[in-house]
Amino acid sequence: MKSHQITIIDIAKALGISKSTVSRALTGNPNIKSETMEAVIEMAKKLDYQRNLHAISLITRKSNTIGIIVPEFLSSYFPKVVIGAQAAATAAGYNVIISQSNETYATEVANTQVMLANQVDGIIVSMTKETLNYDHFKIFQRKGIPIVFFNRVCDEMAVPKVMVDDYDGAFKAVEHLLSTGKRRIAHLAGPNSLSMSVRRLNGYLDALKKNNIPIDEDLIIPYDLTIGKVKIYVNHLLQLKHPPDAIFAINDPTAIETILVIKKIGLRIPQDIAIVGFSNDYISSIIEPSLTTLSQPVEKIGETAITLLLDQMNRNVSDWKAVTKVLKTDLVIRNSTVASLL
Amino acid sequence: MKSHQITIIDIAKALGISKSTVSRALTGNPNIKSETMEAVIEMAKKLDYQRNLHAISLITRKSNTIGIIVPEFLSSYFPKVVIGAQAAATAAGYNVIISQSNETYATEVANTQVMLANQVDGIIVSMTKETLNYDHFKIFQRKGIPIVFFNRVCDEMAVPKVMVDDYDGAFKAVEHLLSTGKRRIAHLAGPNSLSMSVRRLNGYLDALKKNNIPIDEDLIIPYDLTIGKVKIYVNHLLQLKHPPDAIFAINDPTAIETILVIKKIGLRIPQDIAIVGFSNDYISSIIEPSLTTLSQPVEKIGETAITLLLDQMNRNVSDWKAVTKVLKTDLVIRNSTVASLL
């Protein structure tokens, strides 16, 4: 069971030199004869030598590892962010450990503990929809380990954040619906625990106000993002005395489900009711009618989060900056709001 | 920059006892007074103490970590496998580090090095479509670190593997098409580097043979899974002198793209041409017409891979078993082969 690990000592013995020389050769120390350097490297390769990162971390107090915590892996959104983040981290010479929280607070807490135990040099995080207590994140601050939030950020912590302009995106979505002649626009909103939901709601409200459309509280339904419930809310909306002629959904999965429900009922999209989503998931261009939505620069979000993190890691704790990067969304107009497109 | 880490010594000092006692208390050693035990645990919590896994790994020569390497994160397939695997690993008390290879051989090699440097206790792997050389995996065997393949397995290594019954799935797909009256069934196949492709191809061929349908080489097109190329192949097939009346695609993304291309051309699905995919991605039930495909027990695959891995980890190297688990697929019949299904 316990395999023999090849160590620096093995190389040193095989070559008849000291361990420190081997260590120097392996770390690219300049004060070393090029012959010995080559000999060491060759022997290392021959013996399948692998530096033991645990030993190195123990000394340097750095693990050369960045942690990524995402709330879920089921939508295409977070995997793409992870890809962007991983690329940026790798380019900077860092390893990455990823964990997903299953949209569960307890799992998220456990994940942060894994990160701490692994002595990560920093983490980027998007929270679960359940997360209301942030103590498990504050530990990182206290320990001097930088933390950067993206997408689902923690408002009460003064740390770097990467977000898209949710307010602006929602605003654009609603103005687009108004421009197609819709007037009773409902909003399937997200939970208030996510500040993102609140920003999108505000964009929705302000777009209506700016255009002198009265706000009807009956048309605003916050829900917990459990897809199975969409059907209930859509049916409810359609049975109102004055039903909506458009629905702006908090995200694409919600919008897709809305489309499916409405199609089953037999209403025409967009003539009877138009739909707009948020995020431009892969499926949104394929469903019929294709979904009008706001596209996000997904990989760029991951990349930016890592960039901010690396910046923090290179500073003293006393010198940390809590910048917030806000990336723009693009309105992608498709058939769920404009039938005549192609 | 260098943050002060809370160590056992800090706890020992604060309590005025020895480090070894603290260590024992923290590891649940029975030879310890319950009072001191409690005192230590309380102080540890108070000081936000986190055990340094690097130090522990250095001593125990175990990292308590399992590595997962997947070829990509873009389809919904691998994220789901990862979820299953992670759950099983966590349940067994292991941490997990995930990396994705971007379908690139070089990245995959780099990922294995990260795993080795992190001293993982074992890994589960699904290879990239490019991988033809397996030296980077064989290192694990030589070092006595168990490795388990899933889905995209390495035929030339005698290690545990988890697969679905690709042959049987393909066979069922083709027999289903035949049962709907189709006779010229094309196959958009995968690259030969993936043994999975070969097994699906064989299932396709044998189903035709069994039913005395002549095999037409023109109808079999292997490709490298680059979705952008599907359009070319589908157009090519449709322009044959005797075009196919059905297409069995190697996987769902290929099948989806095929549907989109055919719809654009204006042919009717399934009347003019029927389509079958493989894997039952989320999108397959939503596209119109919905896609007939083979569903895989995705999370079960990840879970099974971890189970096999844990089993290997508990054995001596000399006692390793190279079992192969084959999980069954289910044919999910939808409108892309049977129009009348509501």
Added chain:
DNA sequence: CTGTTAGCGCGTTCAA
């Protein structure tokens, strides 16, 4: 350019 020494944080002997 190279060898020697100390010690990173912790688990684990061996004594007491």
Added chain:
DNA sequence: TTGAACGCGCTAACAG
């Protein structure tokens, strides 16, 4: 039941 001492593999001083 506790304490002291050793060493996991490696890097970073300090001497040559």
